Amino acid sequence: DAGVIQSPRHEVTEMGQEVTLRCKPISGHNSLFWYRQTMMRGLELLIYFNNNVPIDDSGMPEDRFSAKMPNASFSTLKIQPSEPRDSAVYFCASRGGSGLRGTEAFFGQGTRLTVV
């Protein structure tokens, strides 16, 4: 398996523009997570899907952030409009399977977002 695939790896955008980050989870995994990493706040959970249904979005910072999972193999995180303070690395992770293996979250390589 190719692992969790995120695109793009890097994104530079101007303040006010819409940004869409994409994630393809590992096939067969039924849980998907979006995290944000900044120097100040570390790694924070933004939203969590189970079987394509959003379960907990309490970590989404503002209404400017939205996430969707239209099917088991694709998720998006959208920021509209973007602001400089949104600059961070955004990680997607997926988890699934049975037994001990099912306890592990596999992370993508992240998208580094810079809003200027």
Add this chain to the structure above:
Amino acid sequence: AQTVTQSQPEMSVQEAETVTLSCTYDTSESDYYLFWYKQPPSRQMILVIRQEAYKQQNATENRFSVNFQKAAKSFSLKISDSQLGDAAMYFCAYRSRSGGGADGLTFGKGTHLIIQP
């Protein structure tokens, strides 16, 4: 809400020596998982080791082992025979087993491990 604290922002160790990274956590739950993740400069988050709270035996993965003290809510990582490739940020993480909305990972702020050749 659970919190995870890593009190060592940076640690340095000589190659081939042993180093211990500290982690404490706060929770009112009795059943949970604890993890150590490694993040090298490539940014990739890599699972190093996991511990199930109901298991008293400390987890071990080759040169990596943990000291899990449930009553003290402490979960330290010991790296033996340190290698240059171990240089990275190390994150301690907590996950509830209760399911539902508490299923994501709560991370500590990380410890930057430097390996001196």
